[in-house]
Amino acid sequence: MRKASAVFRMLAPLIAVGVLAAGCGTSQPSPAATSRSAAPAAAATAAAEKPRNVTPESPAPNLPAGSLYRNPANNRNEIVLADVRHTAVLIGDSQSQPKDSWPQRGIAALGYKLYVAGMGGTGFVAANDKTGNYIDALQRGDWVLPYGSPPLIVIQGGGNDAAQKATDAQIASNAERLLAVLKKRYPGSRMAMIGTLAKGAANGGGRRTEVDALLGRVAAKNNIPFVSTGDWLTRYDAAKDLQDSVHIKPSGHEKLGKVLAGQLAALGLAPRPDSDAAPQPTS
CATH class of the missing domain: 3.40.50.1110 (SGNH hydrolase)
Structure with a gap:
């Protein structure tokens, strides 16, 4: 029993390191990383929702003269x-x-x-x-x-x-x-x-x-x-x-x-x- 306890005390640090390593592999990304990854999608959504021809430099829509x-x-x-x-x-x-x-x-x-x-x-x-x-x-x-x-x-x-x-x-x-x-x-x-x-x-x-x-x-x-x-x-x-x-x-x-x-x-x-x-x- 004393030998088993001694072996356990020697292996405990290694087991703890393995558990921490496994935990890091499944952790959620940081808020900053989430923001960076979501930015392109948000921009694409905003661009899709933005009306066309909204700047004074843009030509008018293809409307006939008199419209x-x-x-x-x-x-x-x-x-x-x-x-x-x-x-x-x-x-x-x-x-x-x-x-x-x-x-x-x-x-x-x-x-x-x-x-x-x-x-x-x-x-x-x-x-x-x-x-x-x-x-x-x-x-x-x-x-x-x-x-x-x-x-x-x-x-x-x-x-x-x-x-x-x-x-x-x-x-x-x-x-x-x-x-x-x-x-x-x-x-x-x-x-x-x-x-x-x-x-x-x-x-x-x-x-x-x-x-x-x-x-x-x-x-x-x-x-x-x-x-x-x-x-x-x-x-x-x-x-x-x-x-x-x-x-x-x-x-x-x-x-x-x-x-x-x-x-x-x-x-x-x-x-x-x-x-x-x-x-x-x-x-």
Whole structure:
């Protein structure tokens, strides 16, 4: 018995080592090891759940031109255009709305395609019973901007603000708000403003001519090219082309469209040669 006890005392350490070794072979991995092994699977799951086209740099889904697309960069509906990189955006009132209006003619004559937003009876402050003023209508979604990066954005108006007796402060404030939104949304696009069509201060232009001058100051403050039209009805003998006190006949649209095209070109707003890469959509 004493010999057996002695043998057991000699073998006990070896038995203990074997048990520990066996235990290590079946132990659970450390939390760190679990985290590292699970990371690829978690990433794959997240990638599968992540919606497509969620960055402003991504192209819009394969939607036909005219479709609305919810831009995830700003959570706003935007319209998909067939060729946004060659399309100028025109925001305006009833002077811009006729298909062959002088603002549309002037911009198209430079070689741009056109996307027209806004509505007659509106302006920087002025609204009608269908839509708000330029900035409020945009914020509410009464009209939408294009998805992508148009090369040129032109804002025309002021006549309805004059008619509705908006103050200088109101007009300037809303114009600044609109410009801020457009600059943020389209930092790579060129911008221009067109003033208020009128007869001029010396020929009965009145408040319309004053608003034209005010918008010129807003444009200058924001370093945006401006086309003053506050005396065009007199300067270019277009008063005879009026069909009412403020709107012109097709003959007047043709005449002033040519004038506008020349002035926009002189301001360096003609289309630039295509670059190797199309502009990317921005947030």
